Every structure is written in C-alpha cells, then in structure tokens.
Amino acid sequence: QVQLVESGxxxxxxxxxxxxxxxxxxxxxxxxxMHWVRQAPGxxxxxxxxxxxxxxxxxxxxxxxxxFTISRDNTQNTLYLxxxxxxxxxxxxxxxxxxxxxxxxxxxxxxxxxATVIVSS
Amino acid sequence: xxxxxxxxxxxxxxxxEPASISxxxxxxxxxxxxxxxxxxxxxxxxxxxxxxxxxxxxxxxxVPDRFSGSGSGTDFTLKISRVxxxxxxxxxxKQSLHVPLTFGGGTKVEIK
Numbered sequence: 001q002v003q004l005v006e007s008g009x010x011x012x013x014x015x016x017x018x019x020x021x022x023x024x025x026x027x028x029x030x031x032x033x034m035h036w037v038r039q040a041p042g043x044x045x046x047x048x049x050x051x052x053x054x055x056x057x058x059x060x061x062x063x064x065x066x067x068f069t070i071s072r073d074n075t076q077n078t079l080y081l082x083x084x085x086x087x088x089x090x091x092x093x094x095x096x097x098x099x100x101x102x103x104x105x106x107x108x109x110x111x112x113x114x115a116t117v118i119v120s121s
Numbered sequence: 122x123x124x125x126x127x128x129x130x131x132x133x134x135x136x137x138e139p140a141s142i143s144x145x146x147x148x149x150x151x152x153x154x155x156x157x158x159x160x161x162x163x164x165x166x167x168x169x170x171x172x173x174x175x176x177x178x179x180x181x182x183x184v185p186d187r188f189s190g191s192g193s194g195t196d197f198t199l200k201i202s203r204v205x206x207x208x209x210x211x212x213x214x215k216q217s218l219h220v221p222l223t224f225g226g227g228t229k230v231e232i233k
Contacts (some may be wrong), residue, residue, distance in 0.1 A: 035222075037170075044211075044213060044224050044225070044226055044227045045162075045164075045170060045213060045215075045224050046224070047215075047221055047222040047223065047224070050220075050222075059220045059221075060221075061221045062221065095169050095170075097169075100175070105158070105217035105218075105220075105222060106158075106175065106176070106217065107160040107172050107175035107176070107181070107215075107217065108160075108162075108170070108172060109172055109175075109181065109182075111169035111170060111171065112169065113168075113169060114169060
C-alpha cells in the first residue's frame with residue numbers, strides 16, 4: 001500500500017545538524033511533489049518545505065530558509081531534509097507528506113507517521 | 122503570510138447531531154483557475170493529519186459523505202451532518218494558494 005516512513009530523528013545539541021529521510025513505497029515518488037511538515041508538542045502543524053517532482057522547485061518557511069534543505073533521490077524513492085544550525089524551536093515531530101500534484105501545492109494526500117527531533121543541550 | 126483563523130476552538134457534540142467549523146483567511150484564497158485552495162484535515166489522537174476535503178468542497182478518497190466543505194473568498198466551512206464517535210480529533214484548515222502554506226489553529230471535536 002501507499003506508505004511514507006520517516007527516519008533519522010533524534011536528540012541534537014543547539015547548533016547541530018541532522019538529516020531526516022522519508023522512504024516512499026506503493027507509489028512512484030518521481031511523479032509527486034513532496035512536503036515536510038512539523039508539529040511541535042501540543043501545537044498545530046507547521047509547513048516547513050516543498051519540493052517538486054523533479055527537484056527543480058523548492059520552497060521554504062521563513063523560519064528554516066537558509067538552515068534547512070529539502071532534496072530527493074527518485075532513484076531511491078527517498079525524500080530528505082537536511083537540518084543545520086538547529087535551534088530549540090525546531091523541536092518537533094517531522095512528517096513527510098505527499099502532494100496530490102506533481103509540481104505545485106494542492107493537498108497532502110499521504111502522510112508518514114513522523115520522526116521526532118529534539119534540540120536540547 | 123496568509124493567517125488562517127478557525128472557530129470555535131473546541132466543540133462537544135452529541136452523536137448523530139451536526140457540527141460546523143469555520144475557517145477565515147486573512148486574504149482571498151481564489152486562484153486564477155477559479156479554485157479556492159483551502160483544505161481540511163483531521164488529526165486523530167496519536168496519528169498524522171489526514172485530508173478530508175480539498176479545494177474547498179471535494180471529499181478525499183474514502184471520506185464519508187457526512188463531511189462537506191463550502192465557502193469562497195476568505196470564509197470557509199466544514200460541516201459534519203451527523204457526528205460519529207470516530208470523528209473525534211482536531212480539525213485543521215490549510216491554505217495552499219500562497220507560500221508559506223499555513224494551517225489554522227485547529228478545532229478540537231469531542232463527543233458528549
């Protein structure tokens with residue numbers, strides 16, 4: 001079945017780096033735009049980043065632009081989020097989500113279960 | 122940024138009764154293609170959000186027909202015609218017309 005599985009979360013010190021991965025199965029990743037969305041404890045979802053089907057279009061939330069990089073390897077059916085210069089307010093459950101569209105924002109029709117990132121000294 | 126404001130913050134509903142949630146955007150969500158880029162998601166406890174309604178009024182695959190969406194411009198509504206126990210959770214609207222994509226603050230629905 002259609003599935004997204006995130007990995008790579010953990011505890012990291014402020015200023016540190018982490019790379020999240022999202023393995024896709026049950027559908028062709030190369031045909032889908034993808035997102036990262038995070039949710040801090042007790043808060044609502046916050047969109048983080050978007051990448052088009054071929055990796056040419058990328059968009060970021062202001063709070064992560066310049067620190068986070070979204071990328072994809074369609075040959076490996078995997079989405080990534082490289083997170084650098086991490087701060088305490090980056091602590092959250094990070095979801096990868098598939099967009100219904102291939103290259104723009106429509107709606108997120110498949111979500112993973114999330115990977116936990118804790119930024120703490 | 123497009124600010125999404127949901128009301129009410131919480132709702133307690135008797136099974137079988139209707140429920141309605143409002144979402145207001147700080148700017149129009151009308152795209153040049155005539156669609157309004159407003160979605161509704163339900164996050165059940167311990168689960169990721171799941172899409173219910175996309176482009177204002179289209180039910181996602183597998184979503185029961187007791188859920189319906191409407192609205193235009195800046196004002197949108199999600200209606201549940203007859204609430205069931207499985208509908209508990211937090212409902213979020215989300216706009217995808219403009220970057221950054223933004224979610225509403227959420228409406229928690231509980232069963233009486």
